[in-house]
Amino acid sequence: MSEQTLTINGVSIDHRPGETILEAARRLDIDIPTLCHDDRIEPVAACRICLVEVEGSRLMQPSCHSKTQPDMVITTESQRVSRNRQFSLSLHMADTVSDRTIAEDANPNRLFELADIHGTAGLWPHVDSPRQGRPMDVNRFIHFREDRCIGCALCTRYCDEIEGVTAITLAHRGALTTISTADELSLTDTTCELCGGCIAVCPTGAMTEKAALAYGKPEKELEKIRTTCNFCGVGCQLDLNVDRDANRIVKVTPPPPGTTVNDGNLCVKGRFANDFIHHKDRLTEPLVRDADGVLRPTSWDEALDRVVEGLQGVVTRHGPHSLGFVSSSRCTGEENYLFQKMSRAAFGTHNVHQCAAT
Amino acid sequence: MTDRRREEVLIRIEHAGGLATGVSNDVHAETGVPEADVYGVATFYSLLKHPSEIRVCQGLSCHLAGSGEKIDAMSATDTPFLAAACLGRCDEAPASWDPQGENPLPEVHLTAASDELAINLAGVDSLSYEGLAAAQDNGADWVIGELEESGVTGRGGAGFPAHIKWRGVANQPVTERYVVLNADEGEPGTFKDREVILKRPHLVVEGLAIAAQALGANDIYCYVRGEFGAVRDTLEAAMEDATTAGALDTATTWHFVDGHGAYICGEETALLESLEGRRGMPRMKPPFPVEAGFRGAPTLIQNVETIATIPSILTRGGAWFRDLGRTEPGTKLYCVSGHVQRPGVYEAPMGISMAELIDMAGGVVGTLKAFSPGGASSGFLPASMINVALDFGSLQKVGSMLGSAGVVVLNDTVDMAEAALVQAVFFEDESCGQCAPCRIGTQLVRQAIERFRRGDSDALEHIAEIAPGMEQGSICGLGQAASLPLLSAMKYFPNEFESSVHT
Numbered sequence: 005m006s007e008q009t010l011t012i013n014g015v016s017i018d019h020r021p022g023e024t025i026l027e028a029a030r031r032l033d034i035d036i037p038t039l040c041h042d043d044r045i046e047p048v049a050a051c052r053i054c055l056v057e058v059e060g061s062r063l064m065q066p067s068c069h070s071k072t073q074p075d076m077v078i079t080t081e082s083q084r085v086s087r088n089r090q091f092s093l094s095l096h097m098a099d100t101v102s103d104r105t106i107a108e109d110a111n112p113n114r115l116f117e118l119a120d121i122h123g124t125a126g127l128w129p130h131v132d133s134p135r136q137g138r139p140m141d142v143n144r145f146i147h148f149r150e151d152r153c154i155g156c157a158l159c160t161r162y163c164d165e166i167e168g169v170t171a172i173t174l175a176h177r178g179a180l181t182t183i184s185t186a187d188e189l190s191l192t193d194t195t196c197e198l199c200g201g202c203i204a205v206c207p208t209g210a211m212t213e214k215a216a217l218a219y220g221k222p223e224k225e226l227e228k229i230r231t232t233c234n235f236c237g238v239g240c241q242l243d244l245n246v247d248r249d250a251n252r253i254v255k256v257t258p259p260p261p262g263t264t265v266n267d268g269n270l271c272v273k274g275r276f277a278n279d280f281i282h283h284k285d286r287l288t289e290p291l292v293r294d295a296d297g298v299l300r301p302t303s304w305d306e307a308l309d310r311v312v313e314g315l316q317g318v319v320t321r322h323g324p325h326s327l328g329f330v331s332s333s334r335c336t337g338e339e340n341y342l343f344q345k346m347s348r349a350a351f352g353t354h355n356v357h358q359c360a361a362t
Numbered sequence: 363m364t365d366r367r368r369e370e371v372l373i374r375i376e377h378a379g380g381l382a383t384g385v386s387n388d389v390h391a392e393t394g395v396p397e398a399d400v401y402g403v404a405t406f407y408s409l410l411k412h413p414s415e416i417r418v419c420q421g422l423s424c425h426l427a428g429s430g431e432k433i434d435a436m437s438a439t440d441t442p443f444l445a446a447a448c449l450g451r452c453d454e455a456p457a458s459w460d461p462q463g464e465n466p467l468p469e470v471h472l473t474a475a476s477d478e479l480a481i482n483l484a485g486v487d488s489l490s491y492e493g494l495a496a497a498q499d500n501g502a503d504w505v506i507g508e509l510e511e512s513g514v515t516g517r518g519g520a521g522f523p524a525h526i527k528w529r530g531v532a533n534q535p536v537t538e539r540y541v542v543l544n545a546d547e548g549e550p551g552t553f554k555d556r557e558v559i560l561k562r563p564h565l566v567v568e569g570l571a572i573a574a575q576a577l578g579a580n581d582i583y584c585y586v587r588g589e590f591g592a593v594r595d596t597l598e599a600a601m602e603d604a605t606t607a608g609a610l611d612t613a614t615t616w617h618f619v620d621g622h623g624a625y626i627c628g629e630e631t632a633l634l635e636s637l638e639g640r641r642g643m644p645r646m647k648p649p650f651p652v653e654a655g656f657r658g659a660p661t662l663i664q665n666v667e668t669i670a671t672i673p674s675i676l677t678r679g680g681a682w683f684r685d686l687g688r689t690e691p692g693t694k695l696y697c698v699s700g701h702v703q704r705p706g707v708y709e710a711p712m713g714i715s716m717a718e719l720i721d722m723a724g725g726v727v728g729t730l731k732a733f734s735p736g737g738a739s740s741g742f743l744p745a746s747m748i749n750v751a752l753d754f755g756s757l758q759k760v761g762s763m764l765g766s767a768g769v770v771v772l773n774d775t776v777d778m779a780e781a782a783l784v785q786a787v788f789f790e791d792e793s794c795g796q797c798a799p800c801r802i803g804t805q806l807v808r809q810a811i812e813r814f815r816r817g818d819s820d821a822l823e824h825i826a827e828i829a830p831g832m833e834q835g836s837i838c839g840l841g842q843a844a845s846l847p848l849l850s851a852m853k854y855f856p857n858e859f860e861s862s863v864h865t
Contacts, residue, residue: 049646050797052835064834069646091831092798099802125831128824129813131805155801164396173402174641174795176411177624179805181795184405186386186397194398 008074013081019074025056025067034080037089037118039096039207040156041068044261044268045165051156053092053118056080064088086122093118094125096154099133100208107152110217111209112224115154135182143191145198145214145276148183152210155181159202159211166269171196183210200275204258204268215279216255221247226254234334235273236360240266242274253281315351324352333360366657367393368639372622375404380413395639406641406794408623409461409588412444417589419457421448421550422738422770423699425784427455447625447791448550448738449589452699452768453706459589467592470557471706473722479709480671480683480693483561487600491564491609493673494571502532502576509672511680513691518544518628518665519736519765519839521754527662530652531577534660541573542656542663543584544633545593548625549737550788551768554695555666557707559586559593562670563600567610569669572676573662574614581615583656585633588621625792629838630663632794643796644838667695689713690753694767698723700733701773713751719769720748728773732854736765738785739843741850742778761850763843778851778858783811785847793840800841803832807845819861822852 008019012029020028024047029036039051049066058065059077064085072078079085096115101107104116137150157174160183164170171194175184185194192198202211216223226245233240241264245255256275261268280286290307291299318326329347331340340358347356370393378385381404390397404410418424418433436443443458451457453470475484497505510525531539543566547555559566570582586594598618604610619637621627627636631645634656655661671692675683684691688711696719699705703724710719716733720726730745735752740763743750750756754764772781790804806828813821829845836842852859 048796049837052797052799052837055835066646088831088835091827092835095798095802095806095828095831098806099798125827126824128806128828129809131802131809133802133805154798155795160402164399170396170398173396173398175402175405176795177406177626177641178793178795178801179790181801184398184401186390186401187383195396 010072010074010076010078012078019072019076023072025058025065025070025072025076025078026054028072029056029067029078029080036067036080037122038068039092039114039118039154040158042158042162042205042261045158045161045205048157048161051092051096051154053089055088056085057082087125089118089122090125093122094128097124098128098131100152100154100210102127102130107208108222108224109209109220110212110222111203111206113152113209114207131179134180136176136180136184137182138184138188140188141185141190143196143198143214145272146191146196146200146203147212147214147217149210149212150182152208153183154208154210156207157183158205158207159183162201162205163196167197167199167201169195169197169199172202198272198276199270200272201269204270213255213276216245219247219252219254221254223255223257228257230259232336233270233274234336235271235277236333237335237337237340238266239336240264240270240274242266242270244278253278319351325355327351327353328355329353329357331356331358333358365395368395369637371395371400371403371639372407372410372636373620375400375410376413376620376622380410381405403639403641406624408444408446410622414461415442415444417446417449417459417461418443419447419449419451419455419459420445420784421452421455421457421788422734422781422784423452423551423705424448424456425781426700426770426772426776429456432456432458447788448548448552450547450553450556450587452551452553452697452770455699455705461589465591467556467560470553471704471708471723472557472561473707473709478686478693480674480686481558481562481565481667481695481709482674483557483695483707483709485562487562487564489564489604489607489609491568491571491604491673493676494568494575494609496676497572497575502578505572505576505676506532508675508680512671512675512683513680513687514668514671514675514683515690515754516665517667517671517694517766518630519549519739519763521764524664524668527652527664528573528577530650531579531660531662534653536660537578538657538659539577539579540656540659540661541570541577541579541582542630542633542637542661543570543582543586543666543669544628544630544663545584545586545590545597545666546621546628546633547587547590547666547766548628548792549739549766549768550785551699551734551737551770552697552766553699554697554707554767556587556590556593558666558670558695559590559597563597564604565670565673566597566666567600567604569664569672571604571610571614572672573664573669575611577660577662579662580613581617583617583619583637585619585621585627585637588623590621594618594620624794625788626794626838626840629840632838633663634661641794643794646837687712687753689751689756694752694764696752696767696769698769698771700769700771701727701730701776702771703727713753713756715749715751716743716769717748719752720771723771726771726773728775730771731774731776732772732778732781732851734770734772734847735767736763737768738788738847739763739839740765741843741846742772742781742854743850744854761853762846778855779811779815782848782851783808783815786811786844789840789844793844797835797837797841799832799835800837800844803828803836803841804844807832807848811848814859822848822859825849825852
């Protein structure tokens with residue numbers, strides 16, 4: 005550990021080269037609000053709500069971006085800092101939807117959550133920004149609501165830095181600054197992989213799920229149920245957002261970054277491929293076909309007996325290597341283990357494959 | 363190592379005739395830069411987004427000269443045009459500019475030639491390059507020592523001592539270094555760099571060659587305002603003449619880069635972003651360009667006027683230059699426009715008073731009411747302050763700034779709320795949009811003035827909270843200064859903001 009120290013709110017802490025003020029403050033459990041910051045993404049210090057006082061510096065410094073220096077004296081709680089936070093929140097609210105019910109109609113809205121904690125400098129006249137949306141974007145999954153955008157560019161930076169996709173960009177400048185695709189194309193006509201990461205990082209719900217928006221129930225009224233995605237073997241954790249009253253899964257969100265193996269990320273399948281859950285054609289019970297060729301519901305016992313009977317009949321007639329087993333990429337490692345065990349030990353063949361293996 | 367293919371993005375979009383459907387994809391295919399990224403860059407720059415429309419200047423000087431009527435007349439005849447931020451032609455207000463035309467500039471009023479002027483716009487531009495020869499003979503330490511002795515400070519607006527920048531680059535351990543000429547002059551009321559290049563291009567070329575020689579830079583980048591077409595050609599021709607004459611070190615590579623219509627690219631780190639093919643959004647500092655500038659390498663960025671002082675500082679001595687000034691070192695180019703008899707570029711001792719400068723420009727048209735001493739960012743001062751010394755320190759003391767010394771004179775026919783609105787519109791149009799205080803604050807300020815002028819007496823009540831927040835919170839000088847025109851107008855002309863009843 006370094007011998008050098010710095011001071012935050014009068015408390016001394018060791019200096020770690022390369023660390024930002026925000027990171028050092030967290031080690032002391034000091035909370036500094038941010039709107040445009042995500043630990044996974046390079047800081048840009050655009051929202052300016054995280055400004056703190058640094059002794060010897062005329063202007064306050066963005067804690068997300070400023071590196072600590074030995075002997076730095078930092079103040080994160082003062083009238084000046086607090087005034088800037090309130091200024092910042094009033095400012096952003098003047099540029100976005102200021103009615104809380106509407107602002108939280110779908111996704112959570114960090115502006116209001118921070119206003120609950122830090123207060124505002126009052127409600128200022130709405131600026132009626134000329135920012136343009138993308139009304140011609142016909143993709144089925146992601147909707148951009150320009151009236152809620154605060155230009156923090158978390159979505160474009162996520163798309164670029166985390167996904168390496170760069171389907172969206174900051175476009176135009178000044179008051180016209182908006183989030184756009186090249187030539188305002190539909191996301192499905194771009195490099196977009198529909199991972200929905202832009203929705204996850206958006207602090208105001210400007211990027212939102214189309215289907216969930218149409219469903220019409222705010223995320224805060226849904227219950228989150230943590231589960232493991234079963235589309236592949238990675239084991240991404242995801243939260244099913246459930247409307248208990250209707251017993252429906254409304255949407256899927258990733259757990260916060262830094263808490264699970266997928267670090268706040270999901271792919272298109274984990275995030276959006278869930279409409280089969282409530283699909284009318286979904287199989288919800290075992291079916292067997294009788295001699296007349298018609299499927300009828302039955303018990304698991306009968307259904308499994310039929311499977312055993314059929315497979316063993318093939319072995320008897322043609323030998324074990326006439327069988328082949330292909331497991332799904334949706335199986336877990338444990339399930340795949342059992343599957344190959346069944347193939348080799350129970351049926352005596354090495355003809356076993358997993359569809360994600362190639 | 364940054365991606366050099368990205369640096370071609372802007373010029374490729376320009377060569378494609380500006381942004382149109384499919385251009386982003388073509389440039390993506392040519393450079394490997396993502397298509398959306400290309401589109402984001404293209405839409406940032408006015409000359410790439412709207413490559414052909416005639417621009418009608420709505421800067422303050424042009425507004426005073428009737429650009430509003432000009433705009434109304436063009437609207438009435440359905441002539442396609444764009445109301446543009448300052449075009450840098452304040453001396454021919456109300457100005458317009460055709461991206462596809464010749465746009466000749468009229469002869470501008472200048473200070474008479476004299477040997478006791480550091481730049482001497484009316485003097486004879488020569489190929490002597492004695493300053494460069496002296497620099498080659500005496501070495502970098504001597505050059506930087508003379509700069510320190512001269513006390514020359516950055517003439518682009520910041521007033522930062524030049525020798526600190528030069529020494530900062532010279533002391534870097536990295537040998538890849540760059541010299542960048544900031545000729546992206548755009549501050550409303552300012553047209554001096556334009557004239558320096560047109561009248562004394564060899565001073566600029568020589569100054570740059572001295573910098574490259576002293577700092578060991580192999581490449582010189584000249585970033586010239588896009589709307590200044592012929593100005594760039596003049597500079598390039600001077601470089602070629604000097605090369606032909608054998609005055610320049612042929613090991614140095616010269617690059618001439620056009621701006622593409624974004625005021626903010628005059629901010630040095632935004633300029634670097636633009637040179638690297640990105641949206642011109644200012645970088646966070648530190649690191650400063652002397653340490654990590656163009657392509658992440660040590661970079662000296664200097665304004666045209668600053669660079670043009672270097673040859674005479676070396677040939678006549680730092681002490682000579684220092685003694686030219688009255689309150690601060692050197693002479694200074696003051697651009698005078700608005701309600702004066704002879705708008706022009708006047709070189710005078712640093713610290714000349716406003717009263718003297720007005721005399722140089724032939725006096726006020728009408729009765730002096732207010733003046734803006736250093737471009738839009740300097741706000742307004744009242745006629746009663748006519749004896750203020752026009753230098754960096756004195757103006758800062760009165761809450762204004764010398765900036766680029768784009769002096770705009772207002773007579774008593776001017777409505778100060780209207781003047782503040784013109785400046786507010788400028789800042790809103792030219793904000794890069796990166797940080798919230800500037801992007802949203804400039805909109806709030808402009809809308810508040812508009813509402814006030816429409817009769818809402820309470821429209822300005824939040825300004826007392828909004829303005830300091832913008833000043834404290836904005837990343838760069840644009841947002842920090844953007845509310846100053848309104849604040850200073852309210853401070854010095856309070857009776858014009860008491861009631862919104864406009865007669």
